[in-house]
Amino acid sequence: MFAQVVRQDRFGDPLEAFRIEEVAVPEPGPGEVLVAVMAAGINFNNVWAARGVPIDVIAERRRKGEPWDFHIGGSDASGIVHAVGGGVESVAPGDRVVVHPGHWAPDDPWVQAGNDPMLAPSAKIWGYNTNFGSFAQFCLAQEHQILPKAPHLTWAEAAAPTLVGTTAYRMLLGWDGHRLEPGDLVLVWGGSGGLGTQAIQLAAAHGADAVAVVSDDKRGEYAVRFGAIGYLNRGDFSHWGVPPHWEEPSYGAWLKEARRFRKALSEIAGGRAPRIVFEHPGEATIPTSAFVCAPGGMVVICAGTSGYSAMVDLRYQWVLQKRLQGSHGTNDEQARAYNDLVRAKRIDPALGEVVPFHEIGRAHRDMANGIEVFGNRVALVGAPDAEAGASA
Incomplete structure (x- = not known):
């Protein structure tokens, strides 16, 4: 698959850090879902990933035994389920979905005890702390992160708000x-x-x-x-x-x-x-x-x-x-409550700038330089244009 890839020897200006490369499509493991990405939201966290500060996310993962020497970011995605790993029952290939950014180990004792997963030692932000986020033709997420896409939204609109919206929901109601x-x-x-x-x-x-x-x-x-x-x-x-x-x-x-x-x-x-x-x-x-x-x-x-x-x-x-x-990230309950408001048309995704896949680096540099847009930035990945994807 093609992906916008960050490597350690390119850390710095996001325009230089992000480059299109061809990499292997990841295989979904138990409890994981492979999504064909239609559009990807752009957020400030991958400005940090491109700079390598305050955290070198590649080095952090290598220290924990992960083999990847590159980073594919992107913490917002809309797309179509392509394949599922063992034990996945709530979604199936062909489902139109969005991905929320809360990620944690399902066997974490804190999580298994019924506590807030975002306070668990294993809690991460998907597409920042984890690899294989949405800046690629396919992304890899955990089953619990997968939410139904609002039918009335285009792929670009659906990819725009989930990270910021679920973050805001936790901040205000958590x-x-x-x-x-x-x-x-x-x-x-x-x-x-x-x-x-x-x-x-x-x-x-x-x-x-x-x-x-x-x-x-x-x-x-x-x-x-x-x-x-x-x-x-x-x-x-x-x-x-x-x-x-x-x-x-x-x-x-x-x-x-x-x-x-x-x-x-x-x-x-x-x-x-x-x-x-x-x-x-x-x-x-x-x-x-x-x-x-x-x-x-x-x-x-x-x-x-x-x-x-x-x-x-x-x-x-x-x-x-x-x-x-x-406040950091979102748990499943908060993400579902926010997504329900979007699906009920009570929350608008506030779609701002839409960029093609090859301009993901430029969009992050603009964000890093304080060049603001109204609302949210989104990159098209599999979607042919910003109008595609609405089914109702």
């Missing part, structure tokens, strides 16, 4: 004591992007209100189209990044700007503060997120696209009893 509830206010960073559009729609679907933070007014208008009650243009504020130490005179200027941001948010939300702050930029925004979060609320974060060295003023954290919660 944490005891801070699950999204009707009437909640949610502040959504990057409200016009892949994660943000899904978070906004999930909030609306559960009777909550979302305010988006975006980089310009056109993106704000796009977020409103998906259900945001308003937006904040981050270009109107200047306090991003790690703030000065609280004893330094310049801290006062940072605090003044943070308060101005909080006031603007309050005006949009009718005086409310967000009970949930939906975070993924990290270093540039965490100080503000922790500051504006409502007393007893939660800042939930799944990434650090602006950097990892975040600072939180602990006085606001402990006195106002706010929670900073990390």
Whole structure:
């Protein structure tokens, strides 16, 4: 099969790291499913894979005894089941499916005890920590990852949202004591992007209100189209990044700007503060997120696209009893619940840029360089065009 392959001697610029190569089609083992890929979603995790930092995913797998000296990424797929391994009963060749990214060892004692699999020692993100993701003519996944494709969606639309959508679902509905509830206010960073559009729609679907933070007014208008009650243009504020130490005179200027941001948010939300702050930029925004979060609320974060060295003023954290919660991936229950919303047409995949297979490297470089699109990026693999695949 043809695949977009990353190798260690090409780590760096994604445009150079990804190259089309011909490799053997993997054989599905027990509990595994081989899917003929129609389209593949593009996410930031394979920018990291192409760079080889913060983790060399090839070296990690080699240390664990896997033989592959290359990486085929891609954590979103739509396609047709081609073959199944032993013991697979829930899907069969010919089924039209999507793949969710939660991956773990079925014999992991933590999983067998009925605990959340994404907290298991064996938990991985498919197509990042594992090989044979969706950037190839065939991908290999575990049976429990396979979900029915929404018939009304094209292959490209169906490939767009599952990683970001299931991630957003876990962030908003996966944490005891801070699950999204009707009437909640949610502040959504990057409200016009892949994660943000899904978070906004999930909030609306559960009777909550979302305010988006975006980089310009056109993106704000796009977020409103998906259900945001308003937006904040981050270009109107200047306090991003790690703030000065609280004893330094310049801290006062940072605090003044943070308060101005909080006031603007309050005006949009009718005086409310967000009970949930939906975070993924990290270093540039965490100080503000922790500051504006409502007393007893939660800042939930799944990434650090602006950097990892975040600072939180602990006085606001402990006195106002706010929670900073990390979130990663999805379990089966959450993935199925999200996919049911997509199939019921309550969640739009927010398909943005569609690229041909040979431009997967370029699309990742654009993402790495901060060239944003509205919604989600997708690459065509087996699908002839972006309109193919809808059956209802």
